[in-house]
Amino acid sequence: MSTVWSRFKQFWLAEEVPRWMGFSLVFLFTAGLAAAGWAAFLQARDNGRRTLEATTAHSLRLFGQVVAGSKDDDLHTLQVALREFAANFHCSQLRVFNRERQVVASIQSDEIGEPNPFDSQLGTLFPRRLEVLPLPAPGDGPGEDGGLRLFRMPIDTGDSVPRRFVEGVFVAALSRGETSGNHAGTLAVVLTSVGVLLLLYRRMRQHFQGISRIAGKLAADPETLAGELESLRVADSLGSVAQTWNKLIDLIEEFRAESKRTAASDELRRALESSCGGTGGELAKALNALPDGLLYITDPLNGPMVRFANAMARRLLGCDHPTDEGHPGGQQESEGVVRWGPRGIALDEVQTGPLGKQLVETITATRCGEGNTAVFEPAVRVIETETDGSSYRVRVLPLTRSGGGAPGSGGCVVVVADVSQQVRADRAREDFVSQVTHELRTPLTNIRAYAETLSSGMFDNPQVITECYNVITKETRRLSRLIEDILSISQMEAGSIELVIDDVDVRTLVSDAVRDVRGLADEKDIDLQMKLPSKLGTLQGDRDKLAVVLNNLLGNALKYTPSGGSVHLGCTMDAGQFTVTVKDSGIGVAPSDQERIFEKFQRASDPEVQNQTGTGIGLTTAREIVRRHGGDIELMSVKGEGSTFVIKIPVLSSGARTRSAGLGVGV
């Protein structure tokens, strides 16, 4: 007995529930459920029968009253009442007897006068009240209830002793449809319950497995929580408990990394403050306020040590935290964090952020030689981050050891400056020079080739000669326009662009712009359409500059729309605003390029754009001119579907425009 008990206890307390037990539980539960269902079904059937018997009995009483009311000799009425009742209650036999137990009336009229056929089976007592007796059917075995019932009831005719009684046979079974309906219902309940149960089991099993796996890992080595957490991870597929656990581990790891960073930053800040005469020292404040990162690195025998770093350097290294000086939140002493030795932090231990890693690698690379003879060499390097494309210039300034020695033997001072803007500007300028070179060479090439064609004397056809002159003239014009564009950009940069304000007839302005590019559209077979409202007024502005804006936008639209496409120009003038919409079905502009293409010398990175000639100044000029008019240009574009440029210029009174233009000049 005790062995059984101990085995049961052992089984019950086991951490992992064996699979067979799960299945057995499901099986037992299902069996129990099926048994309960079956019992309920039987109960319902019995209830059904009882109800039927009761209903029948009630009706019989009513029927009895009808029969009692009828006259003795009115056999016909009695017969009809019997038949009706028999039909309603599915009575297979129904008779009225007198005290001599002879049939007085029956649903089968040939039985009248016959003796009671059930006397031999059920005795000859005259019923005193309604009796319902089970009647074994001829085919039933012993103990079987085929549902056949015989009822007897005296008919109250008002005499002291009833003279007649009615006797009938009916089947007190539920109809087949009802029974099979019940069977199907029970089966559905059982199946649904099994399904739900299986699902529940499946779900719970994952939970149990997740928890038991986590518990197992923790139990295997209780010390792991203090060390590497990676081994404590469990498969995410083990369910929500496992996923939550893994998220907790992520949080702990993040928290640890953060506190490591905090520790490094605190250490560097304290080092700086103590080198500069303690917390709140003026020199420390001054160094922390520098826009450049500053690191002081000494070079003891066992490797370079960062003695201090100002606020910007700490931020660039990625070991900054919000409680650093200069950030909201003020200073905070962090307790229980890892501390380095009194000589600073080893250089290769401050690699916290990705940029920090690059910085440390760059600084380390300027250190040459081994051990005692290692020195820092002066260097200027530009590093680029991979994440956001920012660029930093790292200057390493070697220090000589205080007791004398080789330059760089005493460590170095490192200054890190953010030069992203400068690098971007340089790159844009390089691109511009190469673009402009190409743009200038293209017309020059034609001029030179056609000029030589003329001077060679080999082509004397007058048509060819005229053509040569025409091309040379056209290409010269193109060259000068390009030079003007470059000049206007320089002027804009210098802020010396001036608007010549006048009344501009909007219809003429727009129609002229469209007419100027009509030839180009026809050449490329582009459907160029202009829709102008019937009423268009005048605008205060610089006619020539506004024409340049429209020409640039229409030119771009035609340039970047393939043959067979469409360019539509729409125009409205209402509520004090002049709006022009240039919509094309061209190559479109990627979202990443939509702001950039308005910057000078910048063109979309799309290879389809790069293959076309252009200097990246058309849109810059256009936007600048529109802004000088107090308006702006908006771009809506979907890559591959086309672009819509919308120019909006407020329609001002002439005085107002002159004043705003005057302010815009900024001389």
Add this chain to the structure above:
Amino acid sequence: MARILVVDDDAHMLRVLSMWLARNGHQVLEASDGQNAREILGDTDVDLVVSDVNMPRLSGLELVEWVRAELSDALPMVVLSSRCDQSSIAENLKQHGACLHPKPFSPSRLVVEIERLLSVHSAG
């Protein structure tokens, strides 16, 4: 007489090159970009290709690469370029057995160069 394919997206350039080459007794085919040139080269045999670099759809450099990969190792090709990075383009073209002619250029000198390439090719 040779059959020469001239490829440039600038119509004036196409015209002047065709005039000079025709004047020297060659049959000239014209293509407005690399893609167009590729279609012509697929249908017709030519003795030499003169192509610009910057063109929509298919650039001159891509055209050279395609010819070397799909068509012929020996077809003489002259590439005209007005770009800044001439030396890197020249290096690239040399690897593919094509030569670079910088823009602006003298048509008479280009014709001399083309004649030289044709004679070397026919001798080889």
